[in-house]
Amino acid sequence: MNRLEERILRDGVVKEGNVLKVGGFLNHVIDVDLMDWMGQEFKRRFEGLQVDKILTIESSGIAIATMAGHYFHVPVLYAKKNPRIVTMDxxxxxxxxxxxxxxxxxxxxxxxxxLQPGEKVLVIDDFLANGAALTALSSIIEQAGAELVGVGIAVEKGMQGAGDRFRANGMRIESLALIDEMDAETNTIKFR
Amino acid sequence: MNRLEERILRDGVVKEGNVLKVGGFLNHVIDVDLMDWMGQEFKRRFEGLQVDKILTIESSGIAIATMAGHYFHVPVLYAKKNPRIVTMDxxxxxxxxxxxxxxxxxxxxxxxxxLQPGEKVLVIDDFLANGAALTALSSIIEQAGAELVGVGIAVEKGMQGAGDRFRANGMRIESLALIDEMDAETNTIKFR
Known part of the structure; x- marks a missing residue:
């Protein structure tokens, strides 16, 4: 079991509806030593892969992507999220x-x-669950004529199936904690 | 002139209405080497100060606060922002x-x-302009019974006066780039 999995078991809280609360170390409080380890671990797992830019999405992907960018020595671009109507300029x-x-x-x-045509882009995010954010980021990379070369995820909710569907389509996804089962009643979590 | 000031002169864009666009390196694209320098520089400027936790606010404060947390070796807490009505639980x-x-x-x-009573909190943010975010963060620190020991800002718009009002009230603020004048027509910037 790795550091993130251990931390999830210790401090994560499972709630009804497949919700995993990780605010104590990942997406409200940021444990900087854990971020540092994740940045290094993504660098290790994608060793040898050419990466020109890291793309993430606000807000909870930013800390992880920043530490990953620190070890990859590439700029980090974070997509902005807005629920209101955006002027489509x-x-x-x-x-x-x-x-x-x-x-x-x-x-x-x-x-x-x-985001320039031809750039090799590594997507980093905190969660992969239903795949909505990753689908949007992929679309933006495609619109730019850039290339999605890999995806680094902190916590994948494997039971929601999106990660495996992307993998079946040839996407390279590395999830540091891949959860196959969660039970809110007993607060138990099973990793793949 | 320091690294951030040089970068602002090179890649910052001044717009009408006291707007400074720094999306190319600070709050859309993140230049991780610059973040690293800022993290170290805050550590140097606040050397000797006891800091238990860094507090910032989503989204654009997170990358800077994460690198600062890396050098201070303390957890980073980021306040969430929501324009919609929040259940006041x-x-x-x-x-x-x-x-x-x-x-x-x-x-x-x-x-x-x-955020615990008695914790010594360093606030880190990307901009200090009219002081609205800093006032809100100070209020939260006060509500918690914690102590605001310092404020580290990347870019302060000195001409808006909020920074000096806080300093006059005894707040210790370190701004890496303190702008006293900006001119959108000529795209010129004067640092204090």
Whole structure:
């Protein structure tokens, strides 16, 4: 069991509806030593892969992506999220993502000049559950004519199936903690 | 001139209405080497100060605070921002902050258990302009019975006066780039 899995078992809280609360170390409080380890671990797992830029999405992906960028020595671009109507001007890529957590459709937005055709992009995010955020980020990478070379995820909810569907389509996904079962009543978690 | 000031002169864009665009390196694209320098520089400027926790606010404060946390070796807590009505339950501190950028009042929210009475808190943020975010964060620290020991800012818009008002009240603020004048027509910036 790795450091993130151990921490999830110790401090994560399972709630009804496949919700895992990790605010104590991942997405409200940030444990910087854990972030540091995750950054290094992504670098190790994607060793040898050419990466020109890391793409993540606000807010909870930013800390992990920043530490990953620190070890990959590449810039980090974070997509902005906005539930309100966005002026669709010519200088932005936009894709929609429905947030099941907040029950709202977010517009995911990246300024065009910050993502260039041909750039090799590694996506980093805190959670992969239903795949809505990853689908939006993939769409933006495609709109830019850039190339998605890999996906690094902190916590994948494997039982929701999106990760395996992406893998079946040839996407390379590395999840540091891949959960196959969670039980809110007993607060138990089974990793793959 | 320091690294951040040089970068602002090179890649920052001044717009009408005292707007400084720094999306190319600070709050859309993140230049991780610059973040690393800022983290170290805050550590150097606050050397000897006891800091138990760093507090910032989503989204653009997170990357800077994460690198600062890396050098201070303390956890980073980021306050969440929500323009919609928040259920005022007993487990959250809430303060309001009007965003002049987005013309909306944000509820700034921190889960109570993540900020303890007596903790010495260093606030880190990307911008200090009219002081709305800093006022909200100070209020949350006060609500928690914690202690604000210092404020580290990347870019302070000195001409808006909020920073100097806080300093006059005894707040210790370290701004890496303190701008006294900006001119959108000529794209010139004067640092203090």
């Amino acid at each position: 010519d200088d932005k890529y936009v894709a929609d993502a429905f947030s099941f957590t907040h029950k709202v459709t977010n517009h995911v937005i990246v300024t065009k000049s910050y | 007993d487990d959250k501190y809430v303060a309001d902050a009007f965003s002049f950028t987005h013309k909306v009042t944000n509820h700034v929210i921190v889960t109570k258990s993540y």
